[in-house]
Amino acid sequence: MTDNLTKDVPSPPAGEGAVPAQATDAPATDAPATGAVPAATGAVPAATAEAGGATRGRPAGGGDELVRVTDLTKLFPVRRGTLVRRGAGAVRAVDGVGFAIDRGTTLGLVGESGSGKSTTGRLISRLLEPTSGSVVFDGRDISHLSTRELRPLRRDIQMIFQDPYSSLNPRHTIGAIVAAPLRIQKQVPRGGVRNRVRELLELVGLNPEHYNRYPNEFSGGQRQRIGIARALATRPKLIIADEPVSALDVSIRAQIINLLDGLRTDFGLTYLFIAHDLSMVRHLSDRVAVMYLGQIIELADRTDLFEGALHPYTHALLSAVPIPDPTSHRRRERIRLRDEVPSPLDPPPACRFHPRCWKAQELCRTEAPPLLERTPGHQVACHFPEKRDVV
Amino acid sequence: MTGPAPTGTPFLQVRDLTVSFRTDDGVVHAVDKLSFSVERGRTLGIVGESGSGKSVTSLAIMGLHRRGRRVGIDGEIRLDGEDLVTAAAERVRGLRGRRMAMIFQDPLSSMHPQFTVGEQIVEAYRVHNRVSRATARRRATELLELVGIPEPARRLDDYPHQFSGGMRQRAMIAMAVSCNPELLIADEPTTALDVTVQAQILDLMRELQKEFNSAIIIITHDLGVVAEISDDILVMYAGQAMEHGPVEEVFAHAEHPYTWGLLQSITRLDRQLETTLRTIPGSPPSLINVPPGCPFHPRCTYRELAGPAASTVRPPLTETSPGHRVACHLPVEQRRRLLREEVTPTL
Amino acid sequence: MARFILGRLIGGIVILWLVSVLAFVLFFVIPKALGNNPAVLFAGRSPDPATIAGVTKKLGLDRSYVDQYWDFLRGVFVGRHFDSGSDRSWCPAPCLGYSFRNDQPVWSQIVDALPVTASLSFGAAALFLVIGVSTGVFSAVRRGGLFDRIAAAVSLAGVSLPVYFTGLLLLLLVSYKWHIIDNVHYVNFTHNPALWAWNLIPAWLVLSLLYTANYQRLTRASMIETLGEDYVRTARAKGLPERTVIGKHALRPALTPIVTIFGLDLGVLFGGAILTEHTFGFRGLGAISIDAVNTQDLPVTMGVTLFAAFFIILANVLVDVTYAIIDPRVRPS
Structure with a gap:
């Protein structure tokens, strides 16, 4: 991930002329009508719904936006030098990302190492501050709120992390862990904190009597349930789940996926689901964004993406997923990418995927493809998009 | 993949392997009376969750458990006919890295950070062959070239941290195959890798097998990986074998409720979407307190059908069709009916 | 790599300069501000004003602090004149001034004491490093075994017993009771190497006992950690002999923290193992600095301080460089 990229690495000039070169200070009204990267920075969500998310039972565009991210960029400066630390370029972890999530829907964010998917999640939850671009949550620009201003917001946006072992303090009882957000928010629910915590534990399928136990007495799956209970404590509107099941056993994953799914229906939650497992993302998401080296290269409704992907990288990703059917790999078309994802410190110019793309032409090496809407709700950043059946 | 048809004696034969650890909380039976075999040119996929004993099994084959008061190993591990359980430690060491080799999950932590990649790759080769530095x-x-690392001569003097994740795993593979081992054990070799790199590594393993005709054991929790690369599959649970057979047979006609549960609970790209996933209730047992009888019975949907034996008698691994063995109390006919009527429609 | 070493060296020089400024302020500026005229200290018992004036002029104490510091610095690098009008002397570089007490150049005192301290600290360091690391490795490999348990007990005793106790005890035994070495004293190495070593052995033992215990425990902990690393398992999986696995794959990373501490310990030891020198009556840097402090001999105190600082900083630079050699990950690419 981007976490280990902040080491001293020789740095090139950061990828200039990379993709969506929209100035962040451009007035919202100048947004091109072609439906490229949504460039609205305004706080009126309903006015820019043209590329909004589609939902189960809710047509594309008719959505009620909870989150709108516009031209979001995060640079992590890289420093080097022994005596005098001097800047030496920056990792463009997230570079001009834009999308919207409608209330009650799930946006899946997929990508490989260095794609910036986790950083994007942290920017939206404002664990990180964006370098430029904006995050509008529930009609309010939260991109640069101060720590103090963020505090009430933490109630509405909660995160679930990958590792249920390191994300729970081993010295606190699970009661204390689940109650922590309530305490920090100084919320006293009806019936008291203790009752609320019991209710939450029961909700996530844990025995409420285990209130006074410590995390080490629970299995990985149970710990992840504790993490979910904690995230639900303040009745958030948005839950950002960063690889919530990757660390769990196969038979436990399904339990947690079902739990997350059920909670969404029951409480009308909105999810940003970050994962590298495409089949999991397909199961949980209404819309899916595929990221590569800090940029979204394809964004579409689930069915469109998994059955009618247009970007060669998406094809390669889908093709690489092993299918649990021994007879399938003889039928399947195999797309094997060359090499690995290049360093985000030195992303290739123009289309960032071109060095690994079998379809790359001269155009791909010289001009970055904008994220364009090809069919309603289906955006792709490729000069030569085409449909292809790879699963 | 399909290797040659079974011939003669298998290269690796494991019989009634039991590995137990004495801990402060009691004796852990990590592997319990496990039997299987692998032939040259074929790949066995061992599938299981954490605590299923799959990694302990591989370390036992390699002789990497430190024998002593705390570790007990019983049964037979025959490598080309020679029993490794009773062999002297020095003898097993001489086989390690030469006739059998291992690839580990996390190439970053499994490679020494302070020695160059080149040095580490040929270390086993030098120890077992006594050749000159040059x-x-x-x-x-040669080895780096074999595993597909560009500019091998130049990358030789790099340190592991200068390699990318996929290249490190390639280097690990180069390290393992340096003496052309006849048995290659890969413990979750692609779990730490990105999906596109995983596909490259699986391809590489297939190619190497074709070239060296080695027996491969691949340990994984990913049924997709097993389906792609194995000839046979062994499903383990709580240190015991639940189901074992040719991969196509097991995926098409699984007979163990645990295998059903695994197949049902995964999300897969090649199927219609479902609203809710089927799950296996509960979680894998602690190995200190393995349930008596069938270890899976507390989580088994069909335990009532098996009667009281489920919780008292350990079901033997019995062959139900050629090469396909299942450890389950349910009568074969009933299992096949359940598969047909209840399980297959949900897959 | 060369740039890395150069960078560390420059860093070391900057720190040394800062220490010299600090020492100057501490020994010359602050005493004067508190009314302790260094000239009076130099001039001896109940001096007359003319002597004090002469001394003040000679030492340049009438000049501004900046000029005085500059004179001092020049003395170190090119030498300086001390001139009171009546008598004029040239103090060649490296000049750290003259002792207030016996008028000897500070530098020559340090040069005289250095072999004693160097013999004591290098010998003891070699001893505790070899014994500490090897017993630590052995303890880690046979963790929980008899050797490990005995080593732990000896270790604890070693850390707990003060040098003046073990030192005096040893002296009592070897010198007064058994008469193995009569009258332990420092013999110059060039004079008689055998006698040099023979006389130093008790001091080496005493000094290293303290450190051996630390190194044993440190190595043990560090080795236990690396023995559990995945790459050690990989080394075993290759079929390497156990001695290669332990001596190469496990020990090298385990040494990294030990090198760091060893460098610092060596630097500190060079500043003078005061208690040990005192116990055995060796005139090393430790003894000189104690005397200088007791007699308010400012130039000597300052000289020894700077000298000790120089070694500690040098040790630090060496540690950094060694670290980069041992661990390629900290090497600049």
Whole structure:
């Protein structure tokens, strides 16, 4: 991930002329009508719904936006030098990302190492501050709120992390862990904190009597349930789940996926689901964004993406997923990418995927493809998009 | 993949393997009376969750458990006919890295951070063949080339941290195959990798097998990986074998409720979407308190059908069709009916 | 790599300069501000004003602090004149001034004491490093075994017993009771190497006992950690002999923290193992600095301080460089 990229690495000039070169200070009204990267920075969500998310039972565009991210960029400066630390370029972890999530829907964010998917999640939850671009949550620009201003917001946006072992303090009882957000928010629910915590534990399928136990007495799956209970404590509107099941056993994953799914229906939650497992993302998401080296290269409704992907990288990703059917790999078309994802410190110019793309032409090496809407709700950043059946 | 048809004696034969650890909380039976075999040119996929004993099994084959008061190993591990359980430690060491080799999950932590990639790759080769420095270096270049690392001669003097994740795993593979081992054990070799790199590594393993005709054991929790690369599959649970057979047979006609549960609970790209996933209730047992009888019975949907034996008698691994063995109390006919009527429609 | 070493060296020089400024302020500026005229200290018992004036002029104490510091610095690098009008002397570089007490150049005192301290600290360091690391490795490999348990007990005793106790005890035994070495004293190495070593052995033992215990425990902990690393398992999986696995794959990373501490310990030891020198009556840097402090001999105190600082900083630079050699990950690419 981007976490280990902040080491001293020789740095090139950061990828200039990379993709969506929209100035962040451009007035919202100048947004091109072609439906490229949504460039609205305004706080009126309903006015820019043209590329909004589609939902189960809710047509594309008719959505009620909870989150709108516009031209979001995060640079992590890289420093080097022994005596005098001097800047030496920056990792463009997230570079001009834009999308919207409608209330009650799930946006899946997929990508490989260095794609910036986790950083994007942290920017939206404002664990990180964006370098430029904006995050509008529930009609309010939260991109640069101060720590103090963020505090009430933490109630509405909660995160679930990958590792249920390191994300729970081993010295606190699970009661204390689940109650922590309530305490920090100084919320006293009806019936008291203790009752609320019991209710939450029961909700996530844990025995409420285990209130006074410590995390080490629970299995990985149970710990992840504790993490979910904690995230639900303040009745958030948005839950950002960063690889919530990757660390769990196969038979436990399904339990947690079902739990997350059920909670969404029951409480009308909105999810940003970050994962590298495409089949999991397909199961949980209404819309899916595929990221590569800090940029979204394809964004579409689930069915469109998994059955009618247009970007060669998406094809390669889908093709690489092993299918649990021994007879399938003889039928399947195999797309094997060359090499690995290049360093985000030195992303290739123009289309960032071109060095690994079998379809790359001269155009791909010289001009970055904008994220364009090809069919309603289906955006792709490729000069030569085409449909292809790879699963 | 499909290797040659079974012939004669298998290269690796494990019989009634039991590995137990004495801990402060009691004796852990990590592997319990496990039997299987692998032939040259074929790949066995061992599938299981954490605590299923799959990694302990591989370390036992390699002789990497430190024998002593705390570790007990019983049964037979025959490598080309020779029993490794009773063999002297020095003898097993001589086989390690030469006739059998291992690839580990996390190439970053499994490679020494302070030695160059080249040095590490040929270390086993030098120990087992006593060759000159120059010969070893040539061999290292050859090996890096073999596993598809560009500019091998130049990358030889790099340190592991200068390699990318996929290249590190390639280097690990080069390290393992340096003496052309006849048995290669890969413990979750692609779990730490990105999906596109995983596909490259699986391809590489297939190619190497074709070239060296080695027996491969691949340990994984990913049923997709098993389906792609294995000839046979062994499903383990709580240190015991639940189901074992040719991969196509097991995926098409699984007979163990645990295998059903695994197949049902995964999300897969090649199926219609479902609203809710089927799950296996509960979680894998602690190995200190393995349930008596069938270890899976507390989580088994069909335990009532098996009667009281489920919780008292351990079901033997019995062959139900050629090469396909299942450890389940349910009568075969009933299992097949359940598969047909209840399980297959949900897959 | 060369740039890395150069960078560390420059860093070391900057720190040394800062220490010299600090020492100057501490020994010359602050005493004067508190009314302790260094000239009076130099001039001896109940001096007359003319002597004090002469001394003040000679030492340049009438000049501004900046000029005085500059004179001092020049003395170190090119030498300086001390001139009171009546008598004029040239103090060649490296000049750290003259002792207030016996008028000897500070530098020559340090040069005289250095072999004693160097013999004591290098010998003891070699001893505790070899014994500490090897017993630590052995303890880690046979963790929980008899050797490990005995080593732990000896270790604890070693850390707990003060040098003046073990030192005096040893002296009592070897010198007064058994008469193995009569009258332990420092013999110059060039004079008689055998006698040099023979006389130093008790001091080496005493000094290293303290450190051996630390190194044993440190190595043990560090080795236990690396023995559990995945790459050690990989080394075993290759079929390497156990001695290669332990001596190469496990020990090298385990040494990294030990090198760091060893460098610092060596630097500190060079500043003078005061208690040990005192116990055995060796005139090393430790003894000189104690005397200088007791007699308010400012130039000597300052000289020894700077000298000790120089070694500690040098040790630090060496540690950094060694670290980069041992661990390629900290090497600049």
